[in-house]
Amino acid sequence: MIEKVGNRKHCYKKITERRLFMPLVCLFIVLLANVIKTPDFFKVSINNGVLYGYTIDILNRGSELIILSIGMTLVTAASGGQDISVGAVMAVAAAVCCQILSGGAVTTNTFENPLIIAILAAFTVSILCGMFNGFLVARLHIQPMVATLILYTAGRGIAQLITKGQITYIRVDNYKILGGYIGSCPVPTPIFAAIMTVIIVFLVIKNTALGLYIECVGINGSASRLVGLNSAMLKFLTYIICSLLAGVAGIVASSRIYSADANNIGLNLEMDAILAVALGGNILSGGKFSLAGSVIGAITIQALTTTLYAMKVSADQLPVYKAIVVIVIVILQSPIFKKYAAGLVSKRAAEGIEGAN
Amino acid sequence: MKNRRLKKGINSSTFLLMITIILFFTMYIAGMIIYSDNGFAKPQMFLNLLISNAGLIVIGCGMTLVMITGGIDISVGSVTALVCMSAAYVMENKGCNIYVAVAISIVLGGVFGIVQGYLIAYLDIQPFIVTLAGMFFGRGMTAVISTDMISIKNELFLKWANCKIYLPFGSVNRKGVYQQAYIYPTVIIALAIVIILSFALKYTKFGRRLYAIGGNQQSALMMGLNIRKTKMQAYILNGFLTGIGGFLFCLNSCAGFVEQAKGMEMDGISAAVIGGTLLSGGVGTVIGTLFGVLIKGTISCLITTQGTLSSWWVRIVLSALLCFFIVLQSVLSSSKKKNSR
Numbered sequence: 001m002i003e004k005v006g007n008r009k010h011c012y013k014k015i016t017e018r019r020l021f022m023p024l025v026c027l028f029i030v031l032l033a034n035v036i037k038t039p040d041f042f043k044v045s046i047n048n049g050v051l052y053g054y055t056i057d058i059l060n061r062g063s064e065l066i067i068l069s070i071g072m073t074l075v076t077a078a079s080g081g082q083d084i085s086v087g088a089v090m091a092v093a094a095a096v097c098c099q100i101l102s103g104g105a106v107t108t109n110t111f112e113n114p115l116i117i118a119i120l121a122a123f124t125v126s127i128l129c130g131m132f133n134g135f136l137v138a139r140l141h142i143q144p145m146v147a148t149l150i151l152y153t154a155g156r157g158i159a160q161l162i163t164k165g166q167i168t169y170i171r172v173d174n175y176k177i178l179g180g181y182i183g184s185c186p187v188p189t190p191i192f193a194a195i196m197t198v199i200i201v202f203l204v205i206k207n208t209a210l211g212l213y214i215e216c217v218g219i220n221g222s223a224s225r226l227v228g229l230n231s232a233m234l235k236f237l238t239y240i241i242c243s244l245l246a247g248v249a250g251i252v253a254s255s256r257i258y259s260a261d262a263n264n265i266g267l268n269l270e271m272d273a274i275l276a277v278a279l280g281g282n283i284l285s286g287g288k289f290s291l292a293g294s295v296i297g298a299i300t301i302q303a304l305t306t307t308l309y310a311m312k313v314s315a316d317q318l319p320v321y322k323a324i325v326v327i328v329i330v331i332l333q334s335p336i337f338k339k340y341a342a343g344l345v346s347k348r349a350a351e352g353i354e355g356a357n
Numbered sequence: 358m359k360n361r362r363l364k365k366g367i368n369s370s371t372f373l374l375m376i377t378i379i380l381f382f383t384m385y386i387a388g389m390i391i392y393s394d395n396g397f398a399k400p401q402m403f404l405n406l407l408i409s410n411a412g413l414i415v416i417g418c419g420m421t422l423v424m425i426t427g428g429i430d431i432s433v434g435s436v437t438a439l440v441c442m443s444a445a446y447v448m449e450n451k452g453c454n455i456y457v458a459v460a461i462s463i464v465l466g467g468v469f470g471i472v473q474g475y476l477i478a479y480l481d482i483q484p485f486i487v488t489l490a491g492m493f494f495g496r497g498m499t500a501v502i503s504t505d506m507i508s509i510k511n512e513l514f515l516k517w518a519n520c521k522i523y524l525p526f527g528s529v530n531r532k533g534v535y536q537q538a539y540i541y542p543t544v545i546i547a548l549a550i551v552i553i554l555s556f557a558l559k560y561t562k563f564g565r566r567l568y569a570i571g572g573n574q575q576s577a578l579m580m581g582l583n584i585r586k587t588k589m590q591a592y593i594l595n596g597f598l599t600g601i602g603g604f605l606f607c608l609n610s611c612a613g614f615v616e617q618a619k620g621m622e623m624d625g626i627s628a629a630v631i632g633g634t635l636l637s638g639g640v641g642t643v644i645g646t647l648f649g650v651l652i653k654g655t656i657s658c659l660i661t662t663q664g665t666l667s668s669w670w671v672r673i674v675l676s677a678l679l680c681f682f683i684v685l686q687s688v689l690s691s692s693k694k695k696n697s698r
Contacts, residue, residue: 142687150679330476331476
């Protein structure tokens with residue numbers, strides 16, 4: 001009998017200690033709340049040849065967030081800090097891309113320059129942003145958030161300067177593909193973009209030692225330097241990857257609205273990305289990471305956002321709820337709270353033994 | 358002998374402060390020479406710097422305290438917006454008088470300080486994460502109160518806001534009329550806070566505890582200092598100062614709206630850093646922060662006087678300056694490490 005209870009407890013512990021357990025529970029709770037509120041939440045129909053439904057909408061709208069959260073996971077794991085400039089980098093990348101496509105005009109109906117050049121230029125600029133952040137963090141040892149705070153405030157200003165303070169419109173159907181649909185394919189393109197990014201990063205991390213190195217640097221930077229890893233270079237690299245992914249997200253976001261709106265592209269997304277990383281079970285002070293967790297976290301956040309919008313919460317008020325969620329997660333993650341909770345559990349166990357005696 | 362004394366006198370923090378003061382005067386004198394027809398040379402121009410940045414001075418002082426302990430607070434901009442909005446809301450929509458508004462402002466700042474301080478000091482959560490959440494929370498709550506702009510028409514408030522205190526000097530304007538220089542009461546409050554804090558930091562136990570904790574947490578702990586309590590106190594004081602600063606900001610803007618004081622956290626941090634406060638903690642003065650704020654004011658003044666540049670340049674120049682000072686700090690501290698080896 002006792003063995004059976006112990007066995008069951010062991011099994012229970014095995015499930016709850018899985019890294020993806022908490023993120024999946026969170027996602028499940030959010031989805032459950034949605035199903036109760038709107039019974040046809042999972043219904044997917046085809047209207048005008050495209051898939052249509054809440055779930056598709058969440059995946060579609062959340063694809064930028066998924067892309068960002070992957071970069072944020074790597075940065076968090078390697079440097080123990082977050083990159084809060086991702087939203088601004090998105091705006092800069094979008095501004096560069098649109099400005100090159102329109103050839104400097106405010107609105108255009110044809111590409112002035114080839115699309116590929118514009119996208120490559122946008123990627124280059126976002127890599128430059130990443131190099132700037134990475135240099136400050138890895139070489140000059142500045143706390144990651146202070147270093148990225150510089151671009152966080154200056155980035156949108158730079159984007160405004162690039163677009164000359166206006167919203168650049170690209171009214172070309174080819175440009176809308178990335179944020180819309182490819183031909184008659186019923187699945188929105190941003191979902192493909194997100195899946196592609198996840199697969200590429202995942203393959204790189206699994207097939208090379210990069211993931212292991214990043215975890216090493218995050219857990220103990222000086223020890224990994226003594227082992228022979230170039231920890232500064234690795235940190236630098238994660239910031240470049242993060243900004244490059246922010247650039248990808250920026251182009252997707254700008255293609256969605258076929259324009260470069262320097263003030264609103266990626267607004268408040270840095271918070272969502274950090275939240276996704278935290279919800280995914282990654283510890284915000286660095287170390288081990290799980291990309292799958294972050295992706296699930298990102299989908300959860302987007303589902304939460306959509307739910308809140310459905311409950312008629314305005315976009316300005318959303319951060320209140322997200323801030324509360326962040327605080328709850330970091331409190332649950334904090335070692336002191338864990339010790340306190342463990343103390344409670346062992347106390348109860350001790351009481352149980354005493355009661356049995 | 359003399360050389361050694363000189364070396365002792367100029368350590369890295371005073372060196373940074375000296376650079377800041379020199380930079381401020383160079384910029385101001387350059388402005389006076391280039392834009393002398395626009396009234397840059399008048400004493401009122403300098404006083405205007407203080408008038409328009411009174412709130413920022415107080416907030417920068419709070420930021421300095423927190424940064425001396427090695428922490429940071431990026432929620433100040435949002436708290437300022439929340440304070441302005443709540444003050445405007447209770448006065449305009451609820452018909453409360455101005456004293457209630459003042460009390461609410463200070464209490465709001467204090468509550469933010471207590472909650473964030475508790476999370477940072479007693480639960481060991483990174484200050485950046487906590488205050489980032491605080492930043493979004495504050496901005497969101499501002500939108501919850503009202504998404505429209507509320508301009509304040511309370512008589513007593515406007516009387517306070519427009520109460521000019523004339524000084525015994527002045528200048529002659531273009532038409533040849535003598536104009537006396539004036540300041541607002543906000544400037545006096547801000548300067549009083551700067552003076553009180555700089556004394557408190559230097560001569561009280563609390564101030565020395567702050568420096569000790571920021572300098573080396575481990576040795577401060579071994580000395581028997583209560584680190585958690587001191588950190589908490591620093592954040593609470595910072596919260597109250599943000600509340601006061603927010604109200605001073607409100608007296609200057611006379612309105613509450615969601616986008617208000619956006620990027621103010623950046624202004625506060627850069628003022629402190631430019632004024633010689635180290636990001637790693639343990640070093641910093643309130644007087645330095647005052648000069649940091651004045652530099653920020655001069656930059657925005659120069660750019661608006663220039664006329665053709667967009668207002669975004671203020672942010673960009675300030676960020677570049679912050680970046681420069683951070684790099685300087687890092688270079689100085691690394692050279693110090695080499696010397697000590």
